[in-house]
Amino acid sequence: MRTGPAGHVARSRSVPNSETHRRTPMRTFLRTEDGVTIDSVYEPGALVYDAGTPPSGDLVFVIAHGFTGDVDRPHVRRVATAFAQYGAVVTFSFRGHGRSGGRSTVGDKEVLDLAAAVTWAREFGHARVATVGFSMGGSVVLRHGALYGPEGSMREGRTEACTDAVVSVSAPARWYYRGTAPMRRLHWLVTRPEGRLVGRYGLRTRIHHREWSPVPLSPVESVPGIAPTPLLIVHGDRDGYFPVDHPRMLAEAAGDRGELWLEPGMGHAEHAAADELLARIGRWAVGRAG
Template sequence: MSTRPAGDVARPTVGPHSETRRNAPLRTFLRTSDGVTIDSVYEPGAAVYDASRPPSGDLAFVVAHGFTGDVDRPHVRRVAEAFARYGAVVTFSFRGHGASGGRSTVGDREVLDLAAAVAWARELGHARVVTVGFSMGGSVVLRHAALYGPGREEPAQTHPAAVVSVSAPARWYYRGTAPMRRLHWLVTRPEGRLVGRYGLRTRIHHRDWDPVPLSPVEAVPRIAPTPLLIVHGDRDGYFPVDHPLMLAAAAGDHGELWLEPGMGHAEHAAAEELLARIGDWAAAQGG
């Protein structure tokens, strides 16, 4: 179940959106290039919600949540609300999560879900689309930017203008912390997948990766010249600081690293002040 980017860009399952509809929140199911339906929400941004911080009309954030999240989880909605002060926001549930179709491949074919969401943001008129991923979503935005970027064969509407990866792993199969050992049990054991389905609203694919997808640290050097920001907490209970340091080293002069004092893991640990700084960084990037 390895990712094979396709030239055919996924489209929403609803009809074309007019400019008047762009000014109101939208919810629809996108269809990925491999046929999976992805529950997705578009919110127009601060022109509606916060007149004190006018957004850039061409800027949109596409938020890629962590494993077991979905578009309706409070921590995902909180992130969306923070970024809506800077531009439009697209949130979605990865395959196997929430109301989306399919089963989770824990970061492999999820790249196709993100590509569909980026294409939707561009279809709605946003020239600058910044992908922001957390944990599993952080690894997905890195791999997506490596596979869908300037000079790649994939259509330009799937390319991100900038990439922010928060609390991402650098390498696959990491089991060095207790939370990651529990996660591997959840993914690899039949009883774990039952807990995921009925306890966490996450349907996990039973097959192993074949072939193993490009790892985040292998993806990072391929992202240039797309602007890249790596964010990680120095108290992350899942992935210790050697992970962001590996990613930053792979990025070299091209990437920027923020190692956040006292921060834990992913969306739950991202303070409002940090989300505001990420929003400022994204708004400063060119198209």
Template sequence: MSNRPAGHATRSTIRPNSETGQAAGVRTFLRTADGIAVDSVYDPGPVVYETGPAAPAETVFVVAHGFTGDVDRPHVRRVARALAAYGAVVTFSFRGHGASGGRSTVGDREVLDLAAAVDWARGFGHARVVSVGFSMGGSVVLRHAALHPGTVDAVVSVSSPARWYYRGTAPMRRLHWLVTRPSGRLVGRYGFRTRIHHRDWDPVPLSPVEAAARTAPAPLLVVHGDSDGYFPLDHPRMLADAAGEAGELWLEPGMGHAENAAGDELLARIGRWARARAGRGTD
């Protein structure tokens, strides 16, 4: 790829769909600050017609999927469709996932992937950017907001861990095997289309709970199911407590883990919360 700044991509002109009158989406590869190609999709969502051509929705959601997800997974596309009722949506595959380049660092360097997607989303002319992350993506949106202050207007973290190296549940013990063992990484590559880096973190990245204390002034919504099999309820409570007055906690009865457990009604509430808290515009 050519030497372009992070988040820059060659994109086609957004043209109206002849049947719906709405703008068509764009799919491209973004280049991160460390040179990784990230497969990314932009859906303009609802457009605003006033006296002239269609104007972009005020809000754009940037969706950060969970570990082993990617932009083409049905659960990621369902989240995108649900949020598109409330604004434009950018989805992307983290490094090592799907068609994106590189290898997964399970939440560390993925902050650079999100940074490129947020920069791209802002470039379409939307006034407000809201990052929405699930599981691993939930930790990434927290760390991105802390490490790149002022780049997002609100943050939604769903089913995120609060601390690293948690092995207190069977699903997390299986995940650690997948990440740390050569045989596990082979399963990740061929079973889940996820290429996992073999190196340990060095240094250990800022933890999600430390990041939650640094997301302000952007408002933070922490969402967690009380039937989450990966992370018990002390995780979301730690995150919300760390955020202080900037944080809000929703504990969802009967909800499991991440995108697959997030129903359309919950996603609609998230969309409404984000538009209200990020600042209601004309979308």
């Protein structure tokens, strides 16, 4: 994998639109609209086709990992490898995670990180972008789909940051949920000084100490703004973080504009997403994006 020089920051149009660059793996730092550097990786697709799968060379998946993940985590790399069978892949570390700058806002400003990654993905010449998010990343792709969608307040002048299909896996429907033991532990990690120390030194995740102000649009409030962009909601019926009322709320908000896959026996996010499920998501994106 080719890595940019230390300290390099990729800005808009930093990658020429050419077949040469589309076929070359690249790692660099992007800069978000609010000035945070985001560690990002582009990998061309494996270009493996079968008779039942449409050509996907113009499709790129932009993967939004869950809280405490980063671009180098094995579970993130496994997801990237699975989607590379269906198109090119961009992975990145959210702010405060891994080698990226800034501090995590646990789903708020992260929408700017995703917008920077989508913009970069399009600079490789891909005509179609599918955003796929897991857990916290799942909430981010929903908010991004609404904010940068047809009616979104951030769409004007930033069409390169919009997506052509949205897949949200294991996402919450509403903020401040504390109904399960894992979510109570997560709130301790985020809200308590000692919890943030555990996040920084134990989980390689730097968490912002400030509370949200204002509180961002919730995932369920965001969903109606995604249409007409295709939306897929995926959730396990054994998710230990968010019970099945969360995906059902999201699906109800989407109406006939979205699909819900409630997966029997599946737990939470990337670790619980079987290779077969990732393949189904990949095929869905090929058929729906654009």
